Amino acid sequence: MGKVKHTRIFILACLLWGMACLKYAVFPEVFWPSSCLAVNDTSQIEMQVPRELKALPGEDEDCKVWQAKCNRFFVDAHLQPWGDEPVELVADPTPPERVYKTLARYKVKDVVLKEADLMAIDGRPVWRYEFTGQKDGKAYEIVAASYPIAHNSYIVTYFYHAGSEAARDDVLRSIKSLQVTDRKAKGENKQT
Amino acid sequence: MDKKRKKWLRNIGVIMLVLYEVLPGNLLWRTEVEMTAADDFFLCYPVAETMRDGRTFSFYLPVQPDKKQPAAAAPYVSLSEFEAAADGYQIRILHGVLETAAPAPRFDLAGFRQAFSQAAGNFDVQGEGLRLAGNKPLHIIEGVDGNDRKEYLGFQAGRDVWLFYFQCAEDDDMAKAMLERAIESIAIN
Numbered sequence: 498m499g500k501v502k503h504t505r506i507f508i509l510a511c512l513l514w515g516m517a518c519l520k521y522a523v524f525p526e527v528f529w530p531s532s533c534l535a536v537n538d539t540s541q542i543e544m545q546v547p548r549e550l551k552a553l554p555g556e557d558e559d560c561k562v563w564q565a566k567c568n569r570f571f572v573d574a575h576l577q578p579w580g581d582e583p584v585e586l587v588a589d590p591t592p593p594e595r596v597y598k599t600l601a602r603y604k605v606k607d608v609v610l611k612e613a614d615l616m617a618i619d620g621r622p623v624w625r626y627e628f629t630g631q632k633d634g635k636a637y638e639i640v641a642a643s644y645p646i647a648h649n650s651y652i653v654t655y656f657y658h659a660g661s662e663a664a665r666d667d668v669l670r671s672i673k674s675l676q677v678t679d680r681k682a683k684g685e686n687k688q689t
Numbered sequence: 690m691d692k693k694r695k696k697w698l699r700n701i702g703v704i705m706l707v708l709y710e711v712l713p714g715n716l717l718w719r720t721e722v723e724m725t726a727a728d729d730f731f732l733c734y735p736v737a738e739t740m741r742d743g744r745t746f747s748f749y750l751p752v753q754p755d756k757k758q759p760a761a762a763a764p765y766v767s768l769s770e771f772e773a774a775a776d777g778y779q780i781r782i783l784h785g786v787l788e789t790a791a792p793a794p795r796f797d798l799a800g801f802r803q804a805f806s807q808a809a810g811n812f813d814v815q816g817e818g819l820r821l822a823g824n825k826p827l828h829i830i831e832g833v834d835g836n837d838r839k840e841y842l843g844f845q846a847g848r849d850v851w852l853f854y855f856q857c858a859e860d861d862d863m864a865k866a867m868l869e870r871a872i873e874s875i876a877i878n
Contacts, residue, residue: 513706516707553732554775554776555752555775555776557732557753558753562732564730566724566728566730567724568723568724569721569722569723569724570724571724571728571730573730601735602732602733602734603730603731603732603733604733604749633727633729635728656730657722657724658722658724658728660720660722661720661721661722662719662720662721663719663720663721664721664722666719
């Protein structure tokens with residue numbers, strides 16, 4: 498390979514790097530940050546969402562709540578503690594009551610369950626529920642995922658406009674990104 | 690492959706790379722509907738009470754309210770109180786039932802201060818107004834007390850009287866928006 502070709506590769510690499518920076522500046526949701534949600538003193542949930550999940554100051558019926566409004570969807574995360582009982586896998590595809598409560602909290606009406614699917618994410622069985630509903634006169638599609646984590650149920654609910662395929666792809670990518678990591682190994686972790 | 694074709698293939702390759710870098714996501718066409726400011730997502734706790742005329746008075750609060758049944762004091766024969774507080778704001782609501790529909794309560798500053806004596810303070814009235822809720826007027830008095838913004842609302846339909854007290858920091862736009870949303874959600878069905 499001649500000298501000129503190396504220069505060309507270098508220029509192309511610089512061009513691609515510049516373009517990536519530009520892409521990030523114009524579309525900040527291209528690269529998703531990991532949101533760290535504290536479960537207890539030793540473990541935390543790491544999840545990728547286009548905007549970082551922010552904790553609400555109050556609790557919703559003993560559940561810690563996080564929210565983020567992204568360009569394509571809105572996401573709500575509820576961490577429901579089960580006390581001393583370990584959360585067991587439920588074979589029944591009926592969505593837990595907490596999912597319907599969350600939908601009611603956001604004033605979603607005419608909720609219809611379209612699909613319930615059992616997935617394996619980070620070595621955990623996760624139920625994914627897909628709904629349709631109406632909110633403020635607009636049609637939304639809702640995807641909820643229920644993750645059993647230690648003595649808690651972590652229920653994350655995504656809301657997007659009905660028919661938005663891009664949003665659905667993003668939601669599935671976000672659902673699959675969940676990981677439970679050690680809080681101590683990460684040093685100082687954010688409480689958000 | 691001749692030189693011309695090679696050149697075109699290279700050009701197409703460069704264009705594809707540039708498009709891949711510039712477009713969000715990937716090059717596949719997908720339907721996209723973005724979320725806008727009109728897509729309001731806030732936790733809402735509904736409160737609904739049946740009035741003596743059979744209709745339902747309802748509204749949404751941003752936090753779960755505590756319901757109390759304080760002892761009824763004149764002119765009311767029964768009272769119920771809702772209290773909701775979170776970081777930065779406080780909401781108190783009284784629902785009273787009059788013995789008869791005749792004695793209309795005063796929806797003025799003195800009347801509100803008597804009802805919400807625990808929320809007393811200096812109050813500089815900044816505006817007074819009316820809004821319709823179920824074809825009945827909803828009296829509104831708003832003002833400031835130091836760094837706090839306070840709002841009183843009064844409503845009467847027959848024997849049922851509703852009194853609202855909202856308080857939040859003057860510079861807390863988020864709390865103000867939450868209280869506004871609660872006021873806007875008042876409905877009679």
